[in-house]
Amino acid sequence: MSGAPQYKTLKGMQDILPPDTFLWQSVEQAAHRIFSAFGFQEIRVPVLETTSIFSRSIGEQTDIVEKEMYTFTDKGGRSVSLRPEGTAAVVRSFVEHNLHSLPSPQKFYYSGPMFRYERPQSGRFRQFFQIGVEAFSDPHPRMDAEVISMLGRFLMAIGLEQVSFQINSIGCEQCRPAYKDALLLFFADKKEHLCPDCVRRFDRNPLRILDCKVSRCIEARTGAPRITDHLCQDCRMHFGKLQELLVLLDVSFTVNPEMVRGLDYYTRTTFEVTSKGLGSQNAVAAGGRYNRLVKEFGGPDTPAIGFAVGMERIAELLKRSVSLTWPVPAAFLAALGDTAGNEVLRIADVLRRQNLWVEVGDCHSSLKSQLRRADRLAARFVFILGDEELRSGTLKWKNLADASQGEVKIAELQDFLTGG
Numbered sequence: 195m196s197g198a199p200q201y202k203t204l205k206g207m208q209d210i211l212p213p214d215t216f217l218w219q220s221v222e223q224a225a226h227r228i229f230s231a232f233g234f235q236e237i238r239v240p241v242l243e244t245t246s247i248f249s250r251s252i253g254e255q256t257d258i259v260e261k262e263m264y265t266f267t268d269k270g271g272r273s274v275s276l277r278p279e280g281t282a283a284v285v286r287s288f289v290e291h292n293l294h295s296l297p298s299p300q301k302f303y304y305s306g307p308m309f310r311y312e313r314p315q316s317g318r319f320r321q322f323f324q325i326g327v328e329a330f331s332d333p334h335p336r337m338d339a340e341v342i343s344m345l346g347r348f349l350m351a352i353g354l355e356q357v358s359f360q361i362n363s364i365g366c367e368q369c370r371p372a373y374k375d376a377l378l379l380f381f382a383d384k385k386e387h388l389c390p391d392c393v394r395r396f397d398r399n400p401l402r403i404l405d406c407k408v409s410r411c412i413e414a415r416t417g418a419p420r421i422t423d424h425l426c427q428d429c430r431m432h433f434g435k436l437q438e439l440l441v442l443l444d445v446s447f448t449v450n451p452e453m454v455r456g457l458d459y460y461t462r463t464t465f466e467v468t469s470k471g472l473g474s475q476n477a478v479a480a481g482g483r484y485n486r487l488v489k490e491f492g493g494p495d496t497p498a499i500g501f502a503v504g505m506e507r508i509a510e511l512l513k514r515s516v517s518l519t520w521p522v523p524a525a526f527l528a529a530l531g532d533t534a535g536n537e538v539l540r541i542a543d544v545l546r547r548q549n550l551w552v553e554v555g556d557c558h559s560s561l562k563s564q565l566r567r568a569d570r571l572a573a574r575f576v577f578i579l580g581d582e583e584l585r586s587g588t589l590k591w592k593n594l595a596d597a598s599q600g601e602v603k604i605a606e607l608q609d610f611l612t613g614g
C-alpha cells in the first residue's frame with residue numbers, strides 16, 4: 195500500500211537517522227570534553243534573531259546576507275532571520291548580558307543548526323549543523339594559538355588525522371586600507387576578466403577576489419600583491435608570534451596569503467582546516483579573529499577569536515576515512531513463557547542501571563524469532579531463560595560474534611557483562 199510519502203523534508207533539509215546519530219553524538223561528546231579542558235563553557239543562543247544582527251556583523255554585501263538568509267516578517271512586523279552562523283548571536287548575547295564583566299578571557303562554545311537558503315544541488319544543506327567556539331578579551335596571539343591547537347586536538351580526538359591547517363593574517367584597520375588600494379590598482383585593468391560576483395565585490399571588498407573559486411578569477415589574480423607583504427608592524431608581530439607558538443604546540447600549518455575568509459568582520463588571524471578526503475575547496479572548519487565586532491554591537495572594545503566546525507562534512511569524512519564501530523546491545527535476554535518474561539524484565543532493569551544496553555525478547559514468540567531479532571541487533575551476548583533456568587538460577591549464554599557458549603549464574607550476570 196505504500197506509495198510516495200505524502201510528507202517530505204523541505205528541499206535542502208535532511209533527517210539524521212541512526213546509526214548516523216551515534217556518530218554525531220560521539221563528535222559532540224568529544225567537543226564537550228576537549229573544549230571543557232580548555233576552559234570553554236557552553237552557551238545556547240536562539241536560532242531566530244533580529245535580522246540586523248546578521249546584516250550588521252556578517253556584512254550587507256556578503257552572499258550570506260544578500261542571497262542566503264531565511265528572513266521573514268513575524269506577526270509583530272519585525273524582520274527576523276534564522277541564524278546563518280553562530281558568531282553574531284554569541285556576540286549579541288555577550289553584549290546583552292555584560293559577559294565581559296566575567297573573569298577574562300571569557301570562552302564559550304555552542305552547537306546547533308544554522309540556516310542558509312543555498313542551492314541545495316551544490317551538496318550543501320539549507321539546515322546544517324555547526325559546533326563553534328568564541329574567546330573574548332584576549333588580544334594576544336597566545337589565544338589564537340590556543341584556539342587553533344584546540345581545534346587540532348578536537349579533530350584528532352574524533353579520528354580525523356589527514357587534516358591541514360592554513361593560516362593567514364588579513365591585517366587591521368591600520369594596514370588593510372592601503373592593501374585594498376594596492377589590490378584595486380592591481381585589478382584595475384583586469385576588471386573585465388573577473389566573474390560577475392567579483393566585479394560586484396570590486397569596490398567594496400576586493401579582498402574577496404582572492405578566494406573566488408572561479409577559474410578566470412584565479413588566473414586574473416596571478417601576481418597580485420600579498421596581504422602578508424602589507425601588514426603593519428603590530429600585525430606582522432602578531433602573525434609572527436602566532437606561527438612561533440603553533441610550532442611550540444606542535445600544530446603543523448601552512449601560510450596561505452590568499453585565504454581571506456568571506457565574512458566582513460575578521461581582523462588579523464584567519465585560519466581554515468581542510469581534509470584530503472574532501473578536496474581542498476571544502477574546509478571542515480574555519481575561523482578567525484574579530485577585534486571590532488563587540489564594539490560594533492555596542493559593547494566595550496573587546497578583541498575576540500573563534501571558529502566553527504561543519505558537522506555534515508565531519509560526519510561524511512569520518513564515514514569515509516575511519517572504520518566505525520556502531521554500538522550494539524551488550525545483552526539480549528530471550529525468555530520462554532510468562533514467568534521467565536517477568537524475570538528477564540527484572541534482570542534487564544538491574545543491568546540497565548549500569549548503563550548497559552540490554553534488549554528483552556518477546557516471551558510469547560518462539561525462541562527462533564527472538565534469536566533472529568538478537569542477530570539483527572548484533573547483540574554481543576544472548577541469554578536464554580526458560581523453566582529450567584528459572585529453577586537453577588543459571589542462564590545459558592551465547593556469544594554471537596564467535597559462537598562460543600556457556601552458563602552463568604543470574605546473580606553473576608552483571609559481573610560477567612562488565613568484566614568485573
Ligand SMILES: [Zn+2]
Pocket residue numbers: 365366367368369370425426427428429430
Ligand atoms: Zn595592521
Ligand SMILES: [Zn+2]
Pocket residue numbers: 388389390391392403406407408411
Ligand atoms: Zn570571481
